[in-house]
Amino acid sequence: MTTLLKNIRLTGKGIHSGLPVDIIIKPSKKPGIFFRRVDIDPKKLIAAKYDNVGETKMRNTTIGNPAGAHVQTIEHLMAALFISGVDSAIIDINGAETPIMDGSAALFIKEIASAGVGRGKICKIIVKKPVVAYTREVRRQLPLSMRIKLWIMDKLAHRKSDGFVKLSPNDGRGLEITATLIYPEKIIGAQTYNYSFDGTKKSRDNFIKQIARARTFGKYSEWEYLKKHGMGRGADETNVIALNNNGDGTLNKLMWRDEFVRHKIIDAIGDMALSGGMICGKLESYKGSHALNNIVLKKLFSDTENYDIIVEK
Ligand SMILES: [Zn+2]
Numbered sequence: 001m002t003t004l005l006k007n008i009r010l011t012g013k014g015i016h017s018g019l020p021v022d023i024i025i026k027p028s029k030k031p032g033i034f035f036r037r038v039d040i041d042p043k044k045l046i047a048a049k050y051d052n053v054g055e056t057k058m059r060n061t062t063i064g065n066p067a068g069a070h071v072q073t074i075e076h077l078m079a080a081l082f083i084s085g086v087d088s089a090i091i092d093i094n095g096a097e098t099p100i101m102d103g104s105a106a107l108f109i110k111e112i113a114s115a116g117v118g119r120g121k122i123c124k125i126i127v128k129k130p131v132v133a134y135t136r137e138v139r140r141q142l143p144l145s146m147r148i149k150l151w152i153m154d155k156l157a158h159r160k161s162d163g164f165v166k167l168s169p170n171d172g173r174g175l176e177i178t179a180t181l182i183y184p185e186k187i188i189g190a191q192t193y194n195y196s197f198d199g200t201k202k203s204r205d206n207f208i209k210q211i212a213r214a215r216t217f218g219k220y221s222e223w224e225y226l227k228k229h230g231m232g233r234g235a236d237e238t239n240v241i242a243l244n245n246n247g248d249g250t251l252n253k254l255m256w257r258d259e260f261v262r263h264k265i266i267d268a269i270g271d272m273a274l275s276g277g278m279i280c281g282k283l284e285s286y287k288g289s290h291a292l293n294n295i296v297l298k299k300l301f302s303d304t305e306n307y308d309i310i311v312e313k
Helices: 075-083 106-115 135-140 144-156 201-210 220-228 259-275 290-301
Strands: 008-013 020-026 032-037 045-047 088-093 122-127 131-134 164-168 175-182 190-197 216-219 240-243 278-286 307-312
Touching: 008 106, 020 106, 075 106, 075 201, 075 259, 131 135, 131 290, 135 144, 135 290, 164 290, 175 259, 190 201, 190 259, 216 220, 216 259, 220 240, 259 278, 259 290
Parallel strands: 032 088, 122 278, 175 278, 216 240
Antiparallel strands: 008 020, 020 088, 032 045, 122 307, 131 164, 164 278, 175 190
């Protein structure tokens, strides 16, 4: 296990709640990443694990404990901890949502680097058999009325609900991700990005240079709808790429033409970190989502024939 050398304090606001929130990321001797809701239930820890993931329909990843305490939008912070090699820490939080910061993983990574990271063993989860999660499986979990609504929306937009996330063996070479996004909005269109992480400084630096700063995104025209439904209340031009109503441009400047799919890599890494180790396998994400990432991990761990766990120095 590997932890931080000292505390990190951060203040920001939740992108969905819009509420101010403080976090302290603390070194820990207990293996695993845990959140602690200091505002309601400081005694009970919430393990950042795939089997504690609740609703993902809010377009983020939320974890909770059986007592009902939860923390939402943990994915960018989880990705930053994973890329920095931190697999053990306790995160004190005085609200229900991780601060969004600049909408990317960059600020978290910078803070982790300045706190310093110890050196410990790495827990590798080697994928031995392919597992796939399909969008239709996500849809099946939704209420019938919602499924019908989505079906109609797909028809009207000439959109296929054929997304999937697949994990397959790659001789333990590390986490090799290929993400593909397909959006009707011209500014996004079809984008594919490949990234591999094998725990080396080179692969970490590559993430920091090419991916970490990629921000989350949304359609400006949806903001009012989202706000009415308790989402996106903290979204603004400092933390979200806003697509214009025609879908052919953005209200704030893009860092890369394919910043959208680069951000999907952050989300996928953050969600894979909920495995509790370093997934070593090929991850194909085609029109992926947090819900698909979670289902694929549940499928992986549903059968011990699917994986091996190796602890390496
Ligand atoms: Zn994200």
